[in-house]
Amino acid sequence: MVTTMKPSRPLDMNVSDIPTFVVALAIAHAQEHGVPPERLLSGTGLNLDDIKNAGILISFRQAATIIRRMVRAIPDEPAGLAVGAKGALGSFGILGLAMLSSINIREAVAIGLTHHKEAGSLMDFSSELRGDEFAFILHERFPQPELLPFLCEEALSSIISLLRLALGEQVAPRRVEFSYAPPSYAEACGRFFQCPVHFGRAANRMVLDAALLDIPLTTSSPAILASSLKASVQALPVAEPMPDLVTSVESVLRGNLRERPTMTRVAAELNITERTLRRGLEAAGQSFSGIRDRLLERQARLLLEQPGQPIAAIAVELGFSDAREFRRAFHRWTGEAPSRFRQELPRADSE
Template identity: 45%
Template sequence: MAEHDDPRLNQAVIPPSVLAGIVEIGQREGLPIVSWFSGTGLDPAQIVTSGTVRVSFRQAAAVLRRAVRAMPGRPLGMQVGGRDLLISFGMLGVAMRSCATAGDALALALELHQASGTLLDVEAETFGQEVALRLHERGPDPELVAFLCEEALCSTLVFIRSMFGADWAPTCVELTYPAPPYAERYRRFFRCPVRFGADANRVVFAAALLRQTFPTHYEPTRAVAVDACRRLLDLDDARPDITVAVEALLNRNLRHPLTMTEAAHHLHVTERTLRRQLTAAGERYSAIRDRVRERRATFLLRESALSIDAIAHEIGFSDAREFRRAYIRWTGHPPSATRKA
C-alpha cells in the first residue's frame, strides 16, 4: 500500500518521540540530519524541543528511511527503543505504570499505543498458557520493518523490566525479516530464542505475567494520564500533515510573510507540488496564511498591551489600516472590538 493511498497516513497525529530518538543519534554522529527532513515540512529542531509537534506516518517514515540509509547495518531501532521508559512511552508510560496489574497495563497499551509515538499497530494473541504481542506494519516497508520492530519490542521490554526486574525475559521473539548483521545483539538483549523469517512479528511470554500487580499503582495518576493520552489521540482534531507543516512555517515567519513560492522553497518542494498537496487537503495557501495571522492577532489583542500598529507589524502588515481591513474581513468586526471584548 502506498502511503498516499490511505488518508489516515497523512494525518499529523503522532507524537515525534521515535523521530526525536533518531535525530539525537544523528546529531551525536555529526550527520547532516537536516537533509533527512527535506520535503516533509518538519523542522528537526522542533522535533527534539517542542512538546506540541505532531507528525504523520508519511512524514515519519520518510525521515526514518533516510536515517536508516545514512547509518546502515546498525541496531538503530534498539538504540531508540532502549532509551529511558518515560522518553519512549511518554504519558502512556505514566498511565501504564499507574495501573493495578500487568493485564490492565496491556489493555491500556492496546487501546492507546499510538500515544507513545509508535509507527506500528499492536494486538494481543493467546496461545494456551502464553500470550503474544503481535506487531503490524501500517504499510509494507522492507526498509523500515527491522527498525520499527526493534524500537517497539525494546521499549516494551524496557517497560516490563522496569516493573519486574532487569532479569525478566520473554519466552521467544519471532520476526518476519532476515537476521540483520547484528543479530547476536537481539539475543543478548531479549535473552530468549529469536527466530527470523517467521510468519509474524511478535514477542511471546507466559500469560501468568498479566496477573502480576504493580507496586506503582495509583488510580488518580492513572486517570489523569489516560485522559491526557485520549486527548492527544483525538482524531476529530486530526489535520493533514501538509496543513500543519504550512501553518508551522508561517507561524515562524509572521513578521515577514512568505509567498507561496518562498514557502515551497522552505519545505523543499516545488510550488506546483505544494499547491497540489494543499488542494488534495481541501486547503488554499492564502486561507492558511489568513488563519495563522488572524489567530495571532486575536491573541495579541486579548492578551497583550501592544498597540494596534504594533500588532499589525507583528503579523506582517506594514500599515495598520491594511491590518484593520484584513481583520474585519477575517472576523466581521474591527480589531478594537476584540480588544474591548
C-alpha cells in the first residue's frame, strides 16, 4: 500500500509558503562552523530576525539559496544529519508535538504525511507498506542536485530522531537508501542511522519494521493532539502566499520604515536592478509605494493601540515630518483620523 500526499496547488519555487524552522537550524549549524548568517542571507531579502520569526514564510528559492551557500561553505560535512538531529521538535515544531501526542506511530505517521509542509519541510513524502516493512519515501519538490544529499539526510534524520524521542534511542531502520553517490562522510550516515546505508539506489527512502506502526505512545494525549494540530494550521496565513520578491521587499522596508528606503536602495539590497524590481512587482500585481503604505498602515495601527503613545511621537516613529502629515496619510489609508481609530478601540476593562 502506497500513500502519497499531492500538492494542493501548482508548485512555484518563488512563492513564500515555507516556514523557516529547517532554514533556521541550518543557519545555526553554519554559525557553529564559523559561517556568519549575513554570508548566507545576503541578497535574499531576508535577515536573521526574519528567520527567527515563526510567522514569516519564505520561498523554496530563498531556502535553497541559503542552504546551497551553507553546503559550499562547509563541504564534506554531514550538515543534513546534524540539522535533522538538532532536536526533532526543533525540526517539526508544533507538528512534532502533535505527532508525539498521537495514539500510536501509525497515527503519528498519518499526521506527519498530511501536515509536513506546515513544519517547513523542503522535500515531499509518501509512505509504503509491504509485508513486514514500512518505508518513508522522499520526493524532490524542485530538482536540486547539489542540495539533494542535504535535503534527504535532513528529512530522514529528523524522522528517525522523532521516532527515537518517542520510542527510545534503540530504534533503528532496517536500511536507508539514497539515490546519489556516496559522499565523503558516508560512514557517518551508517553510524547515525545505526543500519546499512546504501547509495546509488533508485529512490531515497528509509525502511523500518512495520511492527513499529502499532506501538502505543506513552506521550499520547488527545487534548494536546487537537490543540497542537489547530495551532500548527493557524500558524500559516489564510491568504494566498505572496511571491518571494514581494515578501523580500516587505522585509527590507519593515526594518527601515522610519528611514523610508527608496526603490533604488531596496533593489540594491536584493542584488537586482531597480527596473527588474519594478517589473517583478508589476507582474505580482503590486507596487513599491503600495507595499510601503501597507506596512506603514499596519505599524500605525499597532502603535495607536498603545495608549501612552502620543500621535506626534507615532508620526516621528514612522518617518513623517509632523503629526499633520501622518494624519493625512492615515485618513487616506483607512478613511478615518488616528484619534477616531483610537477612540473606537475596545477598552481594556470592557467585558
